Amino acid sequence: xxxxxxxxxxxxxxxxxxxxxxxxxxxxxxxxxxxxxxxxxxxxxxxxxxxxxxxxxxxxxxxxxxxxxxxxxxxxxxxxxxxxxxxxxxxxxxxxxxxxxxxxxxxxxxxxxxxxxxxxxxxxxxxxxxxxxxxxxxxxxxxxxxxxxxxxxxxxxxxxxxxxxxxxxxxxxxxxxxxxxxxxxxxxxxxxxxxxxxxxxxxxxxxxxxxxxxxxxxxxxxxxxxxxxxxxxxxxxxxxxxxxxxxxxxxxxxxxxxxxxxxxxxxxxxxxxxxxxxxxxxxxxxxxxxxxxxxxxxxxxxxxxxxxxxxxxxxxxxxxxxxxxxxxxxxxxxxxxxxxxxxxxxxxxxxxxxxxxxxxxxxxxxxxxxxxxxxxxxxxxxxxxxxxxxxxxxxxxxxxxxxxxxxxxxxxxxxxxxxxxxxxxxxxxxxxxxxxxxxxxxxxxxxxxxxxxxxxxxxxxxxxxxxxxxxxxxxxxxxxxxxxxxxxxxxxxx
Amino acid sequence: xxxxxxxxxxxxxxxxxxxxxxxxxxxxxxxxxxxxxxxxxxxxxxxxxxxxxxxxxxxxxxxxxxxxxxxxxxxxxxxxxxxxxxxxxxxxxxxxxxxxxxx
Numbered sequence: 276x277x278x279x280x281x282x283x284x285x286x287x288x289x290x291x292x293x294x295x296x297x298x299x300x301x302x303x304x305x306x307x308x309x310x311x312x313x314x315x316x317x318x319x320x321x322x323x324x325x326x327x328x329x330x331x332x333x334x335x336x337x338x339x340x341x342x343x344x345x346x347x348x349x350x351x352x353x354x355x356x357x358x359x360x361x362x363x364x365x366x367x368x369x370x371x372x373x374x375x376x377x378x379x380x381x382x383x384x385x386x387x388x389x390x391x392x393x394x395x396x397x398x399x400x401x402x403x404x405x406x407x408x409x410x411x412x413x414x415x416x417x418x419x420x421x422x423x424x425x426x427x428x429x430x431x432x433x434x435x436x437x438x439x440x441x442x443x444x445x446x447x448x449x450x451x452x453x454x455x456x457x458x459x460x461x462x463x464x465x466x467x468x469x470x471x472x473x474x475x476x477x478x479x480x481x482x483x484x485x486x487x488x489x490x491x492x493x494x495x496x497x498x499x500x501x502x503x504x505x506x507x508x509x510x511x512x513x514x515x516x517x518x519x520x521x522x523x524x525x526x527x528x529x530x531x532x533x534x535x536x537x538x539x540x541x542x543x544x545x546x547x548x549x550x551x552x553x554x555x556x557x558x559x560x561x562x563x564x565x566x567x568x569x570x571x572x573x574x575x576x577x578x579x580x581x582x583x584x585x586x587x588x589x590x591x592x593x594x595x596x597x598x599x600x601x602x603x604x605x606x607x608x609x610x611x612x613x614x615x616x617x618x619x620x621x622x623x624x625x626x627x628x629x630x631x632x633x634x635x636x637x638x639x640x641x642x643x644x645x646x647x648x649x650x651x652x653x654x655x656x657x658x659x660x661x662x663x664x665x666x667x668x669x670x671x672x673x674x675x676x677x678x679x680x681x682x683x684x685x686x687x688x689x690x691x692x693x694x695x696x697x698x699x700x701x702x703x704x705x706x707x708x709x710x711x712x713x714x715x716x717x718x719x720x721x722x723x724x725x726x727x728x729x730x731x732x733x734x735x736x737x738x739x740x741x742x743x744x745x746x747x748x749x750x751x752x753x754x755x756x757x758x759x760x761x762x763x764x765x766x767x768x769x
Numbered sequence: 770x771x772x773x774x775x776x777x778x779x780x781x782x783x784x785x786x787x788x789x790x791x792x793x794x795x796x797x798x799x800x801x802x803x804x805x806x807x808x809x810x811x812x813x814x815x816x817x818x819x820x821x822x823x824x825x826x827x828x829x830x831x832x833x834x835x836x837x838x839x840x841x842x843x844x845x846x847x848x849x850x851x852x853x854x855x856x857x858x859x860x861x862x863x864x865x866x867x868x869x870x871x872x
Contacts, residue, residue, distance in 0.1 A: 410833055417840045428851050434858035438867045441851045449794050452810035459814050463821035468829050511870040
């Protein structure tokens, strides 16, 4: 029974998701499905969040499926890092679900399914963050991908949404094929699909096969976190998807990509850790630079945020590169930085998207030019937008600053001065496009002067994300501790 | 008899199949053919898993293949559904006609 308790967050989410789906069928065409189901889903997420915190002290066990010959093959680990990412997944689902209420009611006749699918997507993130076995990683990654394709194409009547989904699907299927080929070669080289066993057998494995397979696997994960050169899907998918789903993709699936990337690199490939610094640094530099430079001339807010989130993934990769180059005594620094960065990024980016959703609901557009004079129409939204942008740039007193401080600090600690330098340079470049929006909001002349009033739910979402973004910097110690604990357990296990 | 065909031949065959599939995904413009090429990549992976499974005498690879076949079926179902829906808007299955999003 104890093991079931460790899985209680997943069980709760599964039950609630099916309950939402069933209620949607029972209440078909009824107003209740639009009004009540979001709150059913939200309640489920809150319960799951409490269950996750309840599991926290007991964590660090492994689950397995029984096999006839070898006893137990571990497929999932409930360690502190997995729980950290589960908390992130649940927070993402809660905030995305709440900010979608008005948007979905306005744009789609199918409402209940949306919340069920969002819950399933959250469930896949939770599985992905605990997976310790290539089979489980593949299954949860596909679970996430397939729900994401459906959610991206959710606005069936809008051909941009469907087109975005199809492009996302084609790139995604290609990436998962490439990743699978990597898995099969890794299995052949080491004779196992369990990450810990792979690490043990790696020493005696064929080096050529291992290098080839790891390159292919990194391509698959690079797709999930939208790292250059596997990023082409993300601007199209982000622009065409329903805006709450864009928020989900930019935060949830990126976080999950990092969860699995960290686990595979740290657990399965420690002998090669040192060598991957160069590859990860190159990818980080490319990702930051391409993301930031392309963002400079975007006219559409969602597309600009897509490139901005590509750049953010580049900063996070710096932390990972700094980690892999470290010797085993104080290496948790880089990963701890990535975790804190992701945590700050979650609130910041979901906050930005909440503002974008409010404006899209009221103005019917996501063009940056239409944000002109927003400060006179809604001071609250404008101030929130400025705070979120400060955090994305990494200016104190915001969470984004703390994340960047730890990530760049880890890189400098590891004498990766060039990498840190390019990261800082990129942060400076990013000021230009973020403040291009701020300039529109504050100084451009508006054509329409009617005030914009976000509803109660959106106000709550924006306030919570804004307060969290500030708290992470002003009262960050508990969160840094949280991230450090989560990274530490990884060190203790392996 | 299997012993007479070395493992490397199977691996080479699957590598060739995989390359043809990946090349097709990148080159072909018809989405249905692209979907077929993706299937081909998956089957190349399956062949690799089976080969290693036989070579290493471990059943894990075969279990993995069952998972891949199931997931590939689901994936294609979703992909075809998206294509049917998009075909209603655009009356085309050519990837170059899907150009509402760019920049």
